[in-house]
Amino acid sequence: MKKNILLALSLALALSVTAQKKPNVIVVLADDIGTGDLSYYRKLHSDKIVLETPALDQLAREGMIFTDAHAPAALCAPSRYAIMTGNNCYRSYAPWGVWGSYQESAVKPDQLTLGKLMKNAGYSTAFFGKWGFGSDFYEKDNPNKIYQGSRQKIEMDVDIRQIAGNGPKQNGFDYSLMFPSGIQNVPYAVYENEKWMPLESNSKIGFISQENMTKIGVTLDKEEGLGDTAWDPHNMGPLLVNKAVNFIEKTDKKSPFFMYYCSLAVHLPHSPSKELNGKKIAGTTPSAHMDMIKELDVQIEMLIAALKKKGEYENTIFIFTSDNGGLQIKETAQSGHKSSDIYRGGKNQPYEGGHRVPFIVSWPGQIKAKSISETPIVGLDILGTLAAVTNQKIPEGQAVDSANLLPILLRKSKSPVHPYIISQSGTSKEAIITQDGWKLIIAFDKKDKSDQIRKPFALYNLNDNLEEKEIENLINNPKYQSEVEALFEAYNQIRTTEKATKI
Template sequence: MLSPEIVDRPPSKSNDRRFAIFRVAAKKSFAPMLFATVMFVQMASSAEGQQAGVLEKPNIVFILADDLGLGDLSYHARHIQKRKPIFETPNIDALAESGLWFTDGHSATALCAPTRYAVMSGNNNYRSYAPPGVWSSFAPSAFKPGEVTLGSVVRDAGYYTGFIGKWHLGGDFHIPGSQAIYRGAKSGDLIGKVELSRWAGSGPKDCGFDYDFTTPCGIQGPLYLLYENEQWFPLEKDSKIVHLTERNAINPKDVSDKGTGPGDSNWDTRKIGDLLSSKAVEFIRIGAEKDEPFFLYYCSPMVHVPHCPPDTFDGHKIKGSTPSHHLDMVVELDLQVKRIVDALKASGEFDNTLIVFSSDNGGLTDGPAAKSHGYAPGGGWSGSKNRPLEGGHRVPTFAVWPGHIKPGTTDELAVNQDMVATFAALVGTKIPKGQALDSNNLLPLLTGKGSFHPREFWVNQAGANQELMLRKMPWKLVIQSDFKRSKYEPKALYHLKHDPRESKDLINNPEFKEVVDQLFAEYMDILNSGRPTVPSP
């Protein structure tokens, strides 16, 4: 059951990775997505190739954790906060120590779905049809025909690409007996109302991934199913698609506050991390055997609720190994990362792989761990997931590439939506004008070759309370909006250099009225003009 049925492509005409190709991404007959045609040049002569300092294109592994805050990693506690950690994450720590750690690293937003859109598109979320970023499993895709994506800019450079893990970006499923797309309720008893045995489109395949093993909304439901290459993946031989409730679930806690919904009759959240990381290992093994380089985008659903730790993982105790089940799941995530790193080393590809690690938003509050051990999700920063404060979007961020990225730390601002431009520069893709407008190329910063252009300002957003943020150091303005983005009003002002914990709101201080007015006017100009928010090369 663990061997992925990976769809192969015709072999490359040349085994020499130095030469890129001219290619248009394939599209399925039922999928409306068409990627922009992109011209490539020899990496040896391209500016991007010179920045990377290599003739061969490296493999790429991008790991995006779920709800992982700075307070969740012992590396951050020990090396940044200079304190003893509450528990250990030795495998992520070892990886971080061999790479470049961003002390000013961020998720694109403070909430899951909008960040995943920004990471995939390289755009700020206000460029999508749903700025708050609420995409249920059956919502229309936010990606427009012709848009480049994280997957397409790499696949169109001749890479073998794979997506594994949490999607949370909508999708197309047919109404049974019809070619019409279901757009109804996202939870409840949908058996017979939605054709759930396969995707009809708007999934990873349509965003540039040759292979996918996908959980449409992670582990939190209300869709408790897995798909491999757009086909339902039964967890056991006797699996059936049922209306999963607390009454018929193997583990009632699996049915989260997102509600009941269609699910595999053998769904067990405690086994999902093992399955996903096993698929990642197999993808790496198969990718390493190919003539072309590979790209793995691994979106672990850990450490999102429900927190259902397995007893053990690869012989290591998980359940009960930390002060809370929430932090137990961080330990499992650490071991998932170990599997991926071990697979790269076993295949001989570790030294030829760029690994990037990030999270979709800040960490979760944890009452028991906070009360007994002083746990704080922001790792010294105020706030947590869903909040506009720094702890809502400052996340563990680092990059590893042996021999090319010097280990250490940097204070330069980096956002995980920067990966579209960074990967494009690495592999030699030219992003068409008007695409990935808010993705900054970090490659010169990573390798020390070429000219890095830091952001002069940064626009992001929080979560359910519809707060928006403009950072222009040393200032950070929080703006209150509504779900429809029909009104905007300054809400809070912080001086991040003097008050990094954001404990002093200066919004009502008349001394700073001019600052508030200037920042608010600049934010509205950015929004209304649609101009890029990254510096020009």
């Protein structure tokens, strides 16, 4: 009965939305941003604000923030797969990521994606920024064969002049400005509509070495390898946002657009621009990391300004979140800035700081300003929500883990949208399952490729131990073994069930 009522409510809300002009939609997926990186969130727990984020704070004030939002993983690649498809990370062929640009894409050709969903609804679709979950390139000397990389060596036998498949176009995006691995890994090049876009008039495809990067003050985060000889990560953020602004300026006001903007900030290497939108960036905060947070905020400012100039801000849904929790950078921490806010840990870790992220939705005239939701949600709920906004029914077997947040956003419901919150860490291979504040961390055997060997690792009651103090780890307390067993059994059932069901 409850399910039927919620279904009827969602249908009524969707019909009321489609009766009006379809809203534009911008989804911003930031890279490595924690809740404490946004001053609006930080002010919920502290009066000490080291870095203000005025543009993001404006979005938060004008819309709804979620205080219990989670990335699908504490690491970027698995999260990006999950957000793009609405499926939990473990449903891909490589549940833990991380995919190199030359490796098989995690997204299968028959899977629904954010781009396909919005294109089906009649939207002009665009992808900007970091792709991050694999795609196809041809072999350098064989244009009929797809190169398959191992990420175990410097790879030079790749033709990086174009995306050969499994890129934005194949996933429903009409236009794209794509960085296959952001700014942190090969190929160090930019692709416009899947073709290499030379950064300078004299650009060539060449070898990007640490020696050359040192000359421009950059320490590569990952491997040396192929790229544009004019590659300079200091310039990539401005390039990205200016292309996005140009896209907004050229949109046809008669038809809606969908933009998926995957920022390069604030992933390593931290290489802030000197200036952006008339504001000085590099060297204006206590660390290069925080300079990148400032640069990201200015990018959001530019997107908002472009919408207002076009007269489209009032008719645009703006969603902001992050692919995982914040970074733990020594210089940043010494300044008093806390990327993870009050939470333990950060990126790649199973603690709340690794996967709890900001989640903001602004929709003028529809979402009440200064709204706060404590409903536990996951980043992959974006797809289910946009399906409701565009009055689409998700086909069976697609986006099986994505919930519809529209009733919450429009203040028609406060009911939970997930029986459990499922997430995972990164390279350390731990899974997380949370229900009613009880959080179980499950350790996987790293040598077991089948992922069948699992063991409960930690139990925290977030209702009174939100900081996950280790002294209050209840995993070995006999009094709480029923909670351990129930959550462990639930997780095992979810992972082993053959029939795809919503979580």
